[in-house]
Amino acid sequence: MTLTATLIFAAFALLLAALSHTRWFGRARNWILLAASVLAVYWLQPALPIRGLDFWLPSLTLMIAVWGWVLTSSPAERNLRANLPVLAMVLGLILAIALTRYISSTGILTPSRPPQLLQVLIFLAASALLIYLISLLKPAKTTWLWFAIAEILLFFVILKLPALTTLVSGWLRSANGQNPALASALDIRWLGFSYIAFRLIATLRDRQSGRLPLVTLQEYLIYLIFFPALSAGPIDRSERFIADLRNHEPVSSAQVTEGGRRFILGLFKKFVLADLLALFALGPVNAAQIRSTGWMWVSVYAYTLQIYLDFSGYTDIALGISRWLGFTLPENFRSPYLNQDLTQFWNNWHITLTLWFRAYFFNPLARALRSTRKPLPAVWVILICQILTMVLIGLWHGITWNFVVWGAWHGVGLFVNNRWSEWRKKRAPAQPSENQMRIARYIGTPVSTLVTFHYVALGWVWFALPSIPLSLGVISRLFGAG
Amino acid sequence: MNGRFLRNVLLKGLGIFIILNLLWTVVDSPKLGTLSLYDHLFRGRERFPYGENSVESYNLSLNNIYAMFESLRLDAVEVPVNEFRVLVIGDSSTWGTLLRPEETLAGQLDALNLSTSDGRRVRFYNLGYPTLSLTKDLMILDEGMDYMPDLILWPVTLESFPRNRQLDSPIAANNLGRIQSLQQEYGLDLTIPADSRTPLQRFYARTIVGQRRALADLLRLQVYGAMWSATGIDQVYPAEYTPAARDLEPDATFNGWQGPNLDESQISLDVLQAGIQMAGSIPVVLINEPVLVSSGKNSDIRYNFYYPRWAYDDYRRILSDRSASRGWNYIDLWNAVPQERFTNSAIHLDPAGVSLEVKSLLPQIEGYWR
Numbered sequence: 001m002t003l004t005a006t007l008i009f010a011a012f013a014l015l016l017a018a019l020s021h022t023r024w025f026g027r028a029r030n031w032i033l034l035a036a037s038v039l040a041v042y043w044l045q046p047a048l049p050i051r052g053l054d055f056w057l058p059s060l061t062l063m064i065a066v067w068g069w070v071l072t073s074s075p076a077e078r079n080l081r082a083n084l085p086v087l088a089m090v091l092g093l094i095l096a097i098a099l100t101r102y103i104s105s106t107g108i109l110t111p112s113r114p115p116q117l118l119q120v121l122i123f124l125a126a127s128a129l130l131i132y133l134i135s136l137l138k139p140a141k142t143t144w145l146w147f148a149i150a151e152i153l154l155f156f157v158i159l160k161l162p163a164l165t166t167l168v169s170g171w172l173r174s175a176n177g178q179n180p181a182l183a184s185a186l187d188i189r190w191l192g193f194s195y196i197a198f199r200l201i202a203t204l205r206d207r208q209s210g211r212l213p214l215v216t217l218q219e220y221l222i223y224l225i226f227f228p229a230l231s232a233g234p235i236d237r238s239e240r241f242i243a244d245l246r247n248h249e250p251v252s253s254a255q256v257t258e259g260g261r262r263f264i265l266g267l268f269k270k271f272v273l274a275d276l277l278a279l280f281a282l283g284p285v286n287a288a289q290i291r292s293t294g295w296m297w298v299s300v301y302a303y304t305l306q307i308y309l310d311f312s313g314y315t316d317i318a319l320g321i322s323r324w325l326g327f328t329l330p331e332n333f334r335s336p337y338l339n340q341d342l343t344q345f346w347n348n349w350h351i352t353l354t355l356w357f358r359a360y361f362f363n364p365l366a367r368a369l370r371s372t373r374k375p376l377p378a379v380w381v382i383l384i385c386q387i388l389t390m391v392l393i394g395l396w397h398g399i400t401w402n403f404v405v406w407g408a409w410h411g412v413g414l415f416v417n418n419r420w421s422e423w424r425k426k427r428a429p430a431q432p433s434e435n436q437m438r439i440a441r442y443i444g445t446p447v448s449t450l451v452t453f454h455y456v457a458l459g460w461v462w463f464a465l466p467s468i469p470l471s472l473g474v475i476s477r478l479f480g481a482g
Numbered sequence: 483m484n485g486r487f488l489r490n491v492l493l494k495g496l497g498i499f500i501i502l503n504l505l506w507t508v509v510d511s512p513k514l515g516t517l518s519l520y521d522h523l524f525r526g527r528e529r530f531p532y533g534e535n536s537v538e539s540y541n542l543s544l545n546n547i548y549a550m551f552e553s554l555r556l557d558a559v560e561v562p563v564n565e566f567r568v569l570v571i572g573d574s575s576t577w578g579t580l581l582r583p584e585e586t587l588a589g590q591l592d593a594l595n596l597s598t599s600d601g602r603r604v605r606f607y608n609l610g611y612p613t614l615s616l617t618k619d620l621m622i623l624d625e626g627m628d629y630m631p632d633l634i635l636w637p638v639t640l641e642s643f644p645r646n647r648q649l650d651s652p653i654a655a656n657n658l659g660r661i662q663s664l665q666q667e668y669g670l671d672l673t674i675p676a677d678s679r680t681p682l683q684r685f686y687a688r689t690i691v692g693q694r695r696a697l698a699d700l701l702r703l704q705v706y707g708a709m710w711s712a713t714g715i716d717q718v719y720p721a722e723y724t725p726a727a728r729d730l731e732p733d734a735t736f737n738g739w740q741g742p743n744l745d746e747s748q749i750s751l752d753v754l755q756a757g758i759q760m761a762g763s764i765p766v767v768l769i770n771e772p773v774l775v776s777s778g779k780n781s782d783i784r785y786n787f788y789y790p791r792w793a794y795d796d797y798r799r800i801l802s803d804r805s806a807s808r809g810w811n812y813i814d815l816w817n818a819v820p821q822e823r824f825t826n827s828a829i830h831l832d833p834a835g836v837s838l839e840v841k842s843l844l845p846q847i848e849g850y851w852r
Contacts, residue, residue: 280709295708
């Protein structure tokens with residue numbers, strides 16, 4: 001998200017905060033939020049070289065969201081007639097955006113000129129037909145929910161596996177009459193899909209387990225594409241978000257002040273500190289150029305701080321803007337580099353993602369492994385679950401060997417940390433002496449924090465670079481070899 | 483929250499913003515360039531910051547002469563007692579396009595570890611800047627004089643001389659105030675465009691908002707110091723580049739002039755005179771830098787992409803005659819380097835080409851410190 005987009009969102013949110021005291025606003029609020037979020041899906045989408053794709057991907061986001069609601073809603077909620085105005089609004093906005101092709105040759109809300117009207121009408125008709133067909137399915141039948149999850153994962157794989165992205169790009173280019181030889185993995189960048197997909201999968205799984213609250217189409221769509229959290233999260237839980245959405249209290253001075261504090265802090269972290277650090281943080285270009293061990297450590301530290309400030313800065317911005325809209329989104333970072341072990345680090349780093357994986361992957365997997373006829377020993381269950389979870393988190397960033405190694409690095413680290421904690425717990429005195437407590441406070445805590453920080457920092461070497469040999473070269477240089 | 487609270491927050495924020503901008507207009511902001519992390523936290527650069535590909539070269543082009551000098555390893559406060567200081571000014575061939583800092587003219591001369599007869603180390607500093615304008619060179623020399631040189635080497639080429647192109651270089655165009663001062667002091671024959679901005683536009687240009695680009699450049703220059711220190715890279719060195727043309731167009735014009743002779747009033751010999759006058763008792767050595775002498779198609783008309791034969795021959799004659807009549811120290815190295823040693827331009831040399839230039843130059847300048 002650019003600084004301009006951020007400031008426009010902030011101004012819009014502040015305007016809504018001021019309007020929240022008017023009588024009519026309570027009724028209009030959700031409509032305004034939905035319209036703003038739909039428009040933001042198009043506005044934030046980056047320009048793509050494949051003709052029309054930067055219009056089709058946001059449109060697909062909206063349709064997937066509607067299909068998601070139809071799949072997860074109960075017959076009572078699925079009253080299409082009651083939700084028809086919302087559906088009409090979404091389809092109408094898509095149509096309105098498509099019509100801007102007749103006003104501007106470059107695109108007004110879209111990064112390029114929208115496709116021809118006939119194509120858009122066919123897309124809308126096909127989408128409406130699909131909505132109708134999905135609504136005929138047996139409500140919330142598990143098979144269809146699994147099928148939907150598989151579809152989302154397929155999109156994920158296409159987007160995150162560079163070879164497959166390039167292949168699909170080649171097909172799309174051919175279909176568009178463009179040169180397929182120019183296909184690249186960068187041709188298909190789908191704004192916010194990662195986060196929307198997490199929320200979609202969460203609602204599908206919650207529907208399967210019966211935990212999903214009753215929501216209208218309007219509420220469901222706002223939850224999925226809420227504009228402050230569209231591009232970088234956090235990944236809120238639906239029941240918590242819907243509670244805020246249904247609270248129509250006017251925004252208080254305290255909320256504006258707190259939102260302002262978070263917003264300004266976020267701007268400073270992202271657009272000043274992180275962007276400055278990015279100039280000398282470890283990256284594919286400088287990894288091969290830096291000549292000394294000392295400067296290599298500087299670049300790794302810079303990257304370590306940059307990724308935190310960048311990501312947590314965006315989160316602060318999202319939380320600040322949301323607060324002005326009357327929402328309290330969950331925290332995503334709580335001083336993660338000041339923790340004494342890796343488990344604590346992951347409890348405080350990208351918290352909503354970690355919670356998501358714990359709820360929808362780690363816990364079900366652990367339960368499954370323990371409930372087999374011949375249950376695995378607990379140690380093996382921990383090892384398997386931690387490594388698989390962390391590798392999956394790695395793959396979420398991109399399907400490359402470096403992300404696999406980064407995930408495994410943390411998976412192994414968490415397992416070792418788990419075993420070490422168990423070992424120490426058994427040997428720790430029930431009542432530590434004052435001397436032992438002093439040693440723990442003044443030596444143990446700083447050393448543990450420093451070791452954890454460096455383990456995480458070294459992990460970023462795998463994360464930041466595109467290839468294993470380059471990462472190994474950097475690690476060698478960090479330790480004086482190579 | 484009520485509307486009054488929000489209004490107050492916005493008004494106070496706007497007030498602070500306006501006050502800060504007003505205060506900033508009284509700050510001599512170009513002087514901020516003298517604040518530098520180079521030579522303190524980061525090692526000083528070997529040549530001026532210049533470049534467009536910041537991501538790969540950790541470098542940028544900026545217009546603040548103070549900041550450019552402060553980023554160098556050159557210390558203005560005190561010259562070490564055991565140092566004989568030589569400043570090398572000039573264009574991109576001095577700066578060293580496609581050359582590493584140690585491969586440039588100044589870099590190779592410095593690597594020779596030369597000493598004066600009284601044992602002082604002869605240190606060469608690269609003050610070249612990659613645009614072709616003698617006035618730009620003069621402006622850099624003006625600032626360089628604060629660095630107390632013992633000798634000045636000034637490689638030049640005809641392309642830097644046309645009077646009508648003296649201010650084309652962005653760094654000259656963005657420092658017209660400095661150039662105006664030089665014009666007044668040395669009576670330079672230059673037409674400096676009048677400032678057509680309204681008083682309000684001039685005032686706006688002095689605010690923080692008006693100077694945001696220059697301020698951001700200053701900050702970026704400091705931050706890139708980290709990667710310069712870490713990598714020693716200040717330029718992108720492509721594996722392949724388009725070599726300088728050897729086969730030439732059958733065009734006999736230079737700068738729109740037909741010949742057969744150059745009009746001396748149209749070339750900035752007065753700028754050379756000003757530079758020598760500026761240096762005072764410090765010797766200035768003018769060097770006609772090597773150019774590509776092509777043997778390709780139409781080489782009977784032109785020496786290279788830049789120069790038709792008539793113009794370049796006449797330029798050499800004029801420079802030689804003027805040097806003899808005014809007592810300037812002049813060395814002509816025009817054909818000291820064979821055409822194979824030129825890279826992407828008729829004045830850019832590869833490292834071996836610079837070595838040949840050094841070989842020709844050194845015997846002619848050693849007398850200045852021996």
